[in-house]
Amino acid sequence: MACPRYITCMQEPETKRAIAFIDGQNLFYAVRDAFGYTYPNYDPLKLAREMCRKEGWDLVLVRFFTGVPTEGDNAFWFHFWANKLRQMEADGVSVYSRPLRYHHKTFRLPDGQEQRMTIGHEKGIDVRLAIDIMTGVVNDACDVALIFSQDQDLSEVAEEVHTIAERSNRWVKVACAFPNSPQMANTRGINHSDWLPFSKMLYDQCIDHRDYRDPDHMSPSHNNDAPHAPHRE
Secondary structure, X not given: OOOOOOEOOOOOOOOXXXXXXXXXXXXXXXXXXXXXXXXXXXXXXXXXXXXXXXXOOEEEEEEEEEEEOOOOOOHHHHHHHHHHHHHHHHOXXXXXXXXXXXXXXXXXXXXXXXXXXXXXXXXXXXXXXXXXXXXXXXXXXXXXXXXXXXXXXXXXXXXXXXXXXXXXXXXXXXXXXXXXXXXOOOOOOOOOOEXXXXXXXXXXXXXXXXXXXXXXXXXXXXXXXXXXXXEEO
């Protein structure tokens, strides 16, 4: 039987080394839609370990990517992310963060009134994520690229990974892990990848119960109750 396109048809290694690539904001919003959690309460290391344990892979590295608001734009989420990212690094997670860039946009409501909103842009996060996936494959650092994101822009990366693997006569899998529930609107993983939907039961085993709020900034800004709603450039 022919191999699926997302699995390179070479000799399958007995031990499969996995690197987890986690898009922090994409994961948060997917979890919010699927399970109802209102802030990033995941433990990236636990989540990656659990997914790899289920699949029988050896997790060798976790890389985490996110945009973060500046202290002047949103002190609550700035300190929350500063504390959470610091703990991730202490846990052995490789962290890449970039400051958000903001602009103001006016929306017209159904009743004709206008509402002005501040929108954050994640600049460079998806590019860095794509580069790191490619680097891991090119350097033969992994057999499995486990991506926690449903960003279809990464489908081209998945295709390129398979092309590189075929040219170098290697077995490589690109896997896409994402939350799944009946109320989830987006039920698709990244094209050209092996989809690994996970349940609330699994996710709840990987919740980070540590409190990352700063004592001097205990409440989110009334203009930005979610961590942020970034657009990407």
